Amino acid sequence: MAPADISLKLPPRSYQLEIANSVLQNGNTLVVLPTGLGKTLIAFLLISQKSKEGRCFLLAPTRPLCEQHLKTLLAQTSATAEDVELISGKIQAAKRAELYKKRIIISTPQCIKNDLLAGRLSLDGASLCIFDEAHRAVGNYSYTLVAKAAAAKNALLAGLTASPGGNKKKIQEIVDALLIKNVQILDASDPKISQYVKALDVRYIPVELGKEMLAAKEIADQMAKEQAEKLKGMGFFSRFYSKKPLLELRARILADKGGRRFAALSHHSTLFNLVHILELLETQGVSTCKKYIEKIRTRTQTKASARLLQDYRFAKFEHLLEEAGEHPKLAALVELIKSSPEEKYLVFAQYRNQVEHISQELVAHKIRSRTFMGKKEGFTQEQQKLTIEAFRNGEFDVMVATSIGEEGLDIPLVDTVVFFEPIPSEIRSIQRRGRAGRAKAGKVFVLLTKGTRDEAFYWASKNREKKMKTLVQGMADYGVGSLKAKKEARAPASYEKQQAKTNEAARAQSPRQHETQAPEKQSEPALSKSPARAAIKKQTSLKEFNEFQ
Structure with missing residues (x-):
C-alpha cells in the first residue's frame, strides 16, 4: 500500500504558498526571507509535494538545528516517525545505510557528504534537497558537494536563508554551488509579509573611552603605523x-619569491598583533586586551613578539592599561539590564574571554547570567542543551554568547538582543538581530564606542546589508544571470542621482542613539556603478564593497 500523502496541519500563509509554487514551477531556487517568517514551513510545503516522487533531504548546519527541524516537522505536518529519520554521525556508519530508505531524511551536510564519498548513500530516487542556512554554500563547505550529487540525480534544490551576503562574488558562489535558476526574495516592507513582521526597535548606545584608554590607543596606533610603513618600504602595502x-x-x-619574505612576515606578525590589541582595547575592554598580551608572552619568543614586547612604548601602554578602568560598555550594559530586569536578554560578544568577563561582571551586579559558547570554546552539545533549557525555564535572565548563538540552535525567545560590539559582517548582524522579534515585538541594542573601529564596523555592516538587498533583488527581477552580465538596463540617471544624494546624507550622520527599525521601501535595483562608491570607501576605510559592474 502506498504511503499516505504528507500535509501541513495548518494552512500556509499566502506568500509561503506562492514561494513554494515558484520553486516547484521554476526549478532550483534561492529563498531569501527575513527571520521568523516561516522559511521552514516553505520547506515542509515542498516536502509535501516532492515526497510523492521520491526521497526528500532537509539539511542544516548543526545537529541541534536538525533536531529542531525534526520536532517541528512532526508537530506541524502529518508526517510520522515512520516517514522521517534524523541521521547524524552519532549513528554507527553500518546502520545509516538502512535508515536512508526513509521518505524524509534530516541530516547535517557533513554526514551526507561522508556517506556519499564512502558509498553508504546513493541519491538515486531523490526528488528534493533543501539547504537551510544556504549562505554557507561556499568554498569547500559540504553543501557544495551534496548539491552537485543531488543535481546529478535530477533532484530539485532549494536554498533557504535570511542573509546570502552583500558581496557579489560570494552571492554568485552560492548561486553556482546550488545551481540556482530562480530567486525568491521578500523584504520586511513587502505588503505580502508586512502584516506578519514583528516590530523591532533598534537602538544605539554610544560610549566614549576614558583618558587612559585613549592614551594607550594613541601609543598602539603609532606603533602599528610604523610597522605598516616598514612593510610598505619592502613593497607590501595594505590598509x-x-x-x-x-x-x-x-x-x-x-x-x-624575493629574499625579503621572511623579514616581511616578521613585521607583519608584529603589525597583526598590534591591530588585534587595538581592536580589543577599542571594542572589548582592558581585561580581554591584557589576556591577549599575556598570551603573546607565553608563546615561544620570536623576533616579532620581541619587537612588540621590548619596545619601551609598549611598557607605557601596559602601564596605562593598569591605570584604566574597564570599558564603559560594561557599565552601560549593566545599566541597561537593570532598567528592565523583568526581560530576558541575549548578549553577543565576539571573543570567549570577553563573554566570560561580561557574565562575571553581570553576576557581580546581582544579575542572573550564564555564558553560552561552542565546541571550540569547550562547550559540549550536552552543555549547550542544558544551558538553553535552563534559560527557557527561567533559571537565569541573561545569556552571554559567542557567535554560536547566532544561528543553528533553538534558543528560546528573548525580549532584547544586545550587540556588545558592531560587527562588519552583514550576515552575522542579520542573524543576531533575528534572535529578537520572532513571535512578538523585540528590541536590539548596539553598544558603540565613538571614534573607534566600532563606527567603521557599523557602517561596513549597514552598507553591505543594503548591497545584499540590491544584489538579490536584482537577481529576482532580472534573473540570476544579472550578476555575470557585462551590461544590463540601468536605472534612470535621475533616479541614480537622487539615490546618491540620499546615500550621502545618510552616511554624513553618525549612528543615531535611537533608531526604530522600519521596513524600507524596495527600490529598483541599480545595475551600474554607484556615484557614491568613493564616499562609502572614505567613510568606512574598508575595501569591502563590490558593485554590480
Missing part, C-alpha cells in the same frame, strides 16, 4: 584598520 586586509597581505608575502 590595516581591520584584520581581513592583513590576512590578504600575508598571502601576498608568502607568495613573494
Whole structure:
C-alpha cells in the first residue's frame, strides 16, 4: 500500500504558498526571507509535494538545528516517525545505510557528504534537497558537494536563508554551488509579509573611552603605523584598520619569491598583533586586551613578539592599561539590564574571554547570567542543551554568547538582543538581530564606542546589508544571470542621482542613539556603478564593497 500523502496541519500563509509554487514551477531556487517568517514551513510545503516522487533531504548546519527541524516537522505536518529519520554521525556508519530508505531524511551536510564519498548513500530516487542556512554554500563547505550529487540525480534544490551576503562574488558562489535558476526574495516592507513582521526597535548606545584608554590607543596606533610603513618600504602595502586586509597581505608575502619574505612576515606578525590589541582595547575592554598580551608572552619568543614586547612604548601602554578602568560598555550594559530586569536578554560578544568577563561582571551586579559558547570554546552539545533549557525555564535572565548563538540552535525567545560590539559582517548582524522579534515585538541594542573601529564596523555592516538587498533583488527581477552580465538596463540617471544624494546624507550622520527599525521601501535595483562608491570607501576605510559592474 502506498504511503499516505504528507500535509501541513495548518494552512500556509499566502506568500509561503506562492514561494513554494515558484520553486516547484521554476526549478532550483534561492529563498531569501527575513527571520521568523516561516522559511521552514516553505520547506515542509515542498516536502509535501516532492515526497510523492521520491526521497526528500532537509539539511542544516548543526545537529541541534536538525533536531529542531525534526520536532517541528512532526508537530506541524502529518508526517510520522515512520516517514522521517534524523541521521547524524552519532549513528554507527553500518546502520545509516538502512535508515536512508526513509521518505524524509534530516541530516547535517557533513554526514551526507561522508556517506556519499564512502558509498553508504546513493541519491538515486531523490526528488528534493533543501539547504537551510544556504549562505554557507561556499568554498569547500559540504553543501557544495551534496548539491552537485543531488543535481546529478535530477533532484530539485532549494536554498533557504535570511542573509546570502552583500558581496557579489560570494552571492554568485552560492548561486553556482546550488545551481540556482530562480530567486525568491521578500523584504520586511513587502505588503505580502508586512502584516506578519514583528516590530523591532533598534537602538544605539554610544560610549566614549576614558583618558587612559585613549592614551594607550594613541601609543598602539603609532606603533602599528610604523610597522605598516616598514612593510610598505619592502613593497607590501595594505590598509590595516581591520584584520581581513592583513590576512590578504600575508598571502601576498608568502607568495613573494624575493629574499625579503621572511623579514616581511616578521613585521607583519608584529603589525597583526598590534591591530588585534587595538581592536580589543577599542571594542572589548582592558581585561580581554591584557589576556591577549599575556598570551603573546607565553608563546615561544620570536623576533616579532620581541619587537612588540621590548619596545619601551609598549611598557607605557601596559602601564596605562593598569591605570584604566574597564570599558564603559560594561557599565552601560549593566545599566541597561537593570532598567528592565523583568526581560530576558541575549548578549553577543565576539571573543570567549570577553563573554566570560561580561557574565562575571553581570553576576557581580546581582544579575542572573550564564555564558553560552561552542565546541571550540569547550562547550559540549550536552552543555549547550542544558544551558538553553535552563534559560527557557527561567533559571537565569541573561545569556552571554559567542557567535554560536547566532544561528543553528533553538534558543528560546528573548525580549532584547544586545550587540556588545558592531560587527562588519552583514550576515552575522542579520542573524543576531533575528534572535529578537520572532513571535512578538523585540528590541536590539548596539553598544558603540565613538571614534573607534566600532563606527567603521557599523557602517561596513549597514552598507553591505543594503548591497545584499540590491544584489538579490536584482537577481529576482532580472534573473540570476544579472550578476555575470557585462551590461544590463540601468536605472534612470535621475533616479541614480537622487539615490546618491540620499546615500550621502545618510552616511554624513553618525549612528543615531535611537533608531526604530522600519521596513524600507524596495527600490529598483541599480545595475551600474554607484556615484557614491568613493564616499562609502572614505567613510568606512574598508575595501569591502563590490558593485554590480
